[in-house]
Amino acid sequence: MVQMTMIEAIRSAMDVMMERDDGVVVFGEDVGYFGGVFRCTAGLQKKYGASRVFDSPINESGIVGAGIGMAVYGLRPCIEVQFADYIYPAYDQIVSEAARIRYRSANDFTAPITIRSPVGGGIFGGQTHSQSPEALFTHVSGLKTIMPSTPYDAKGLLISAIEDDDPVIFFEPKRLYNGPFDGHHDRPAQNWNSHPLGNVPEDYYTLPIGKAAVRREGSAVTIVTYGTMCFVAEAAVQETGIDAEIIDLRTLLPLDIDTIAQSVKKTGRCMVLHEATLTSGFGAELSAQLQEQCFYHLEAPIIRVTGWDTPYPHAQEWDYFPGPARVGRELKELTEAA
Known part of the structure; x- marks a missing residue:
């Protein structure tokens, strides 16, 4: 190593x-x-x-x-x-x-x-x-x-x-x-x-394509994310103290829906988080599949936290993609939702 x-x-x-x-x-x-x-x-x-x-x-x-x-x-x-x-x-x-x-x-x-x-x-x-x-x-x-x-x-x-x-x-x-x-x-x-x-490792090793990773175990809410947003999620959890489980997809297709659904059924609440725009972003597919598989386990609607539905703004890019403060606010609302 x-x-x-x-x-x-x-x-x-x-x-x-x-x-x-x-x-x-x-x-x-x-x-x-x-x-x-x-x-x-x-x-x-x-x-x-x-x-x-x-x-x-x-x-x-x-x-x-x-x-x-x-x-x-x-x-x-x-x-x-x-x-x-x-x-x-x-x-x-x-x-x-x-x-x-x-x-x-x-x-x-x-x-x-x-x-x-x-x-x-x-x-x-x-x-x-x-x-x-x-x-x-x-x-x-x-x-x-x-x-x-x-x-x-x-x-x-x-x-x-x-x-x-x-x-x-x-x-x-x-x-x-x-x-x-x-x-x-x-x-x-x-x-x-x-x-x-x-x-x-310096030498050869492989990881399976199509297998998500549980980056943090928790019981209050599931955050499904990938890439940079994994660490934004971690920062938001640290700042809010909310006991969130963070799932890093790693592979978007094929999708490890079993690992995600198992977590959502356990926590009853789910946030889908990504940097890309909201409309027709990958979070829409995630939300649809999780609603189909986990509907009777959900205690609140699945929410998506994403980039804006605009062309990428150069001067405002740090407001465009979700940061810990914005994710934290959404987490609090989600955990308090009936």
């Missing part, structure tokens, strides 16, 4: 897999010589050569399309889309080709491609570098969608994603990349990330 940031854990996962499997290739914008805009691939080209770690043109549709072709051919590409906001030009390739190739070919072909991309706000990136589009991919049959919240999970899940024989969308919360995050510079320090570094 060594202490790693999420960036280091992601890099370690690719390093481990490239050493184990000559078919693993890494490419995308600036990922080669420069090592990626967030340095997730730093040093990999020097170690494995420019034929396995290389830069691409600024063309997301081309990056993903080439990766799908390589995957169908027999390689295991792990490609980077520099920001999740840039993934839209490649959406047709992902939905119409990668997600459907197994079905369309009657199981003759698969697309073992992993598409990594930084997601979410908090770095003053504005509306073209801060979006959270995960719900668009959970709607697509044939895809798996992952968003880790810790370095340990990031490495284990990324290795599992690269080894998976079907396409995986691997979203990486930017605010958790480098460790401690104390909020806006002109605001009081917030405990945004109580686990900035993680004890991570």
Whole structure:
């Protein structure tokens, strides 16, 4: 075990897999010589050569399309889309080709491609570098969608994603990349990330895709969340003293509905928390499934705490996504509701 940031854990996962499997290739914008805009691939080209770690043109549709072709051919590409906001030009390739190739070919072909991309706000990136589009991919049959919240999970899940024989969308919360995050510079320090570094094995290990983690056990209310919001939830619980159980989805699709439902049936109250916009966000699907499975155990309506239904506001981003104060207020109302 060594202490790693999420960036280091992601890099370690690719390093481990490239050493184990000559078919693993890494490419995308600036990922080669420069090592990626967030340095997730730093040093990999020097170690494995420019034929396995290389830069691409600024063309997301081309990056993903080439990766799908390589995957169908027999390689295991792990490609980077520099920001999740840039993934839209490649959406047709992902939905119409990668997600459907197994079905369309009657199981003759698969697309073992992993598409990594930084997601979410908090770095003053504005509306073209801060979006959270995960719900668009959970709607697509044939895809798996992952968003880790810790370095340990990031490495284990990324290795599992690269080894998976079907396409995986691997979203990486930017605010958790480098460790401690104390909020806006002109605001009081917030405990945004109580686990900035993680004890991570240096060698190979995997975590199961489709299994949630109970980050905190509690009896008063269940908070269902993922990514950066796991630590916002923890901060809110610490500030309010409410005995909440925090479920970290880790994998959005396939969804571990059994773990979530078991918790909600125990507590009788549920908050769904995410950074993306409210309307048609992934929280809507979570709420629907939990209402179907847990209706007779609920003591209050399920609530959603999310980003605004607006384009991402650059100047007001710290008001846009939920913080501990807002989550705490909603928690108090939920626990007091009849």
